[in-house]
Amino acid sequence: MIIIGAKGHAKDIITDPAFYNLQGTNFMFDDITKGLPEVLFEKYILLRNLTEAKEKAFGHSFILALGSPIGRKKVFELFQHNGFQPENFIASSAVVSVLASIGQGLNIMPFCTVFAGAKVGNGCLINSYASIHHDVELGDFVTVSPGARVLGRAKVGNLVDVGANAVILPDVTIGDNVIIGAGAVVTKDLPSGTTAVGVPARIIKP
Numbered sequence: 001m002i003i004i005g006a007k008g009h010a011k012d013i014i015t016d017p018a019f020y021n022l023q024g025t026n027f028m029f030d031d032i033t034k035g036l037p038e039v040l041f042e043k044y045i046l047l048r049n050l051t052e053a054k055e056k057a058f059g060h061s062f063i064l065a066l067g068s069p070i071g072r073k074k075v076f077e078l079f080q081h082n083g084f085q086p087e088n089f090i091a092s093s094a095v096v097s098v099l100a101s102i103g104q105g106l107n108i109m110p111f112c113t114v115f116a117g118a119k120v121g122n123g124c125l126i127n128s129y130a131s132i133h134h135d136v137e138l139g140d141f142v143t144v145s146p147g148a149r150v151l152g153r154a155k156v157g158n159l160v161d162v163g164a165n166a167v168i169l170p171d172v173t174i175g176d177n178v179i180i181g182a183g184a185v186v187t188k189d190l191p192s193g194t195t196a197v198g199v200p201a202r203i204i205k206p
């Protein structure tokens with residue numbers, strides 16, 4: 001197993017009961033942070049670049065452990081293109097309905113719920129205490145920050161970043177590459193590429 005990312009999010013993943021007793025040789029990939037030790041968190045061998053990953057860990061699957069939608073897409077595609085298989089991390093306390101359909105390379109963090117009929121695309125991060133309600137559609141590489149709620153039938157495009165504790169009301173449609181501020185309540189559709197904040201959410205960019 002290769003955990004991609006070696007910071008706080010990685011720490012949250014490897015200490016979850018679903019993961020803590022993972023056996024065998026495991027790796028952590030970080031090609032940005034300088035000065036990291038050879039072994040992280042006592043048992044993860046550091047991989048500093050793709051060449052090292054291919055030499056030392058080829059054949060292992062990978063779990064994304066970083067927060068930004070663009071960063072997640074970049075490493076997902078890089079590793080998949082180079083023959084590594086994505087795996088989902090679903091925390092032991094998360095609940096995913098048997099009637100939900102979920103993609104690959106997901107993180108569904110502690111105390112999250114994905115309800116019946118929801119569709120979650122590849123590479124999404126549903127962070128702690130967030131909920132994805134019935135029949136919601138999330139595109140690929142959507143980050144839903146802690147405590148955010150995406151309510152019934154809302155549609156969220158690709159690479160959307162939903163801030164902590166934001167609420168997207170039922171039936172709202174969000175375009176691609178949208179940023180929603182922490183605590184926003186999104187009552188109306190948002191076009192691609194916009195940033196919206198506040199209650200009710202208003203577009204502040206572009």
Ligand SMILES: CC(C)(COP(=O)(O)OP(=O)(O)OC[C@H]1O[C@@H](n2cnc3c(N)ncnc32)[C@H](O)[C@@H]1OP(=O)(O)O)[C@@H](O)C(=O)NCCC(=O)NCCS
Binds near residue numbers: 162184198204
């Ligand atoms: C929305 C956000 C991305 C905007 O960041 P930014 O583009 O750097 O924007 P700025 O900080 O320059 O703020 C622009 C304006 O929006 C306001 N604003 C920013 N975030 C806001 C928020 N969440 N709610 C209400 N107003 C907000 C600022 O006060 C500022 O107002 P002003 O022009 O009247 O001074 C950011 O503030 C945010 O909320 N990010 C979410 C963080 C988060 O939840 N992370 C989860 C980590 S796990």
